Amino acid sequence: MARDSGTEALAELAQERVDHRFKGLPPDAAGLTVAELTAQRRNLFTGGFATPVLALSAERLEHNLALMETYAARHGLAFAPHGKTSMAPQLFHRQIEHGAWGITLAVPHQVWVARAFGIGRIFLANELVDAAALRRLAAELDADPDFRFVCYVDSVRGVELMDAALTEAGAGRPVDVVVELGAGAGARTGARTEEDCAAVADAVAGARTLRLAGVAGYEGEVPDADPERVRAWLRRLVALAVDFDRAGRFTGLAEVVLSAGGSAWFDAVADVFAEVPDLSLPVLKLLRSGAYVSHDDGHYREVTPFNRVPAEGALEPAFRLWTQVVSRPTAEQAFANAGKRDAAYDLDLPFAQVVRPSDGGPERPATGVAVSGLSDQHAWLRTAPEAELEVGDWVGLGLSHPCTSFDKWQLIPVAEADGTVVDYIRTFF
Secondary structure (H helix, E strand, O other): OOHHHHHHHHHHHOOOEOOOOOOOOOHHHOOOEHHHHHHOOOEOOOOOOOOOEEEEEHHHHHHHHHHHHHHHHHOOOEEOOEHHHOOOHHHHHHHHHOOOOOEEEOOHHHHHHHHHOOOOEEEEEEEOOOHHHHHHHHHHHHHOOOOEEEEEEOOHHHHHHHHHHHHHOOOOOOEEEEEEEOOOOOOOOOEOOHHHHHHHHHHHHOOOOEEEEEEEOOHHHOOOOOHHHHHHHHHHHHHHHHHHHHOOOOOOOOOEEEEEOOOOOHHHHHHHHOOOOOOOOOEEEEEOOOHHHOOOOOHHHHHOHHHOOHHHOOOOOOEEEEEEEEEEEEOOEEEEOOOOOOOOOOOOOOEEEEEEOOOOOOOEEOOOEEEEEEOOOOEEEEEOOOOOOOOOOEEEEEOOOHHHHHOOOOEEEEEOOOOEEEEEEEOOO
């Protein structure tokens, strides 16, 4: 799909009507278009927004986008951030505007979303063996000569299924594939040994509808990961690319794809990819980290490589979930109206950060307040003696795990530091 069509699709998002689908938005905004509501520049705290409401920081979002653009350029890396984090085409386009080569995705539905919004380069970090999806992929490739698509293969059986489905579909363009090297025994997907990888590459060479474009994998699955183990696996991946090149497996390509890089070890990827020797063709060193776009206050704050390389900068957590105290039954306990339906909790519980008093007083730290559990629609708050918390107060929660945060909200306000809402991010999960 041409970029112009994607621009039109983005414009159409702004013409969606605000209605019951979108939680947290001002009740009196029902019937307005998103563009009309945006133009009102309402304040998140005084403009009628209803709790619970998830917001993105406009300033921190822009900071994170710019930081990873600079990081990738500094290290000579192409960048295809993982779109499954946000599934937000508006953010896909902002990432591309900030230098991204394309977008990484995980399953066919995500590919169709990206294509509907004009994304022209997609890396599917998975093997694709579904015949119906392969038929549609063949049609997309044949209809748009500028569309670049690359996906994993990790088994001879997978190659056979892909070739059969694409042949039956009458595919005119071969599908570019990269052999996935597994991260070790007990890891997730990927061929387990170099010999297995060679067998998969041989199968690709015998398939009319596929073309071997490179090698890839995910270092985040290295067992008992530490810098030494991760770098050792990454060097295996580089060696595999070198061996395939020497064997003439990449003949006819314009470039070789070498891809890795989640959100916890991209510093190791940058270091090892800097060591790649000259091959017979240019190498597209493709980083795929996705959680950076919003970062978080939990898991990724702890594991981000910027903790190890602080001179390179620091990501900033951009999410805050606002919830309201609806019950204060004892001095040691309170309940707020955001729960599992609203907050990520698969890695860590939310973190109570700030309180906005219902009487309009100034925002203050959530001293003595901690989230001790979540029900479907309630946050259980443990309150120490020093906690100042009343029914009606708003509590701002930090979250852990961006992927699970995005997928609970269909339309997310983007607010400046003073609370002015300047945009709304639409997600498609």
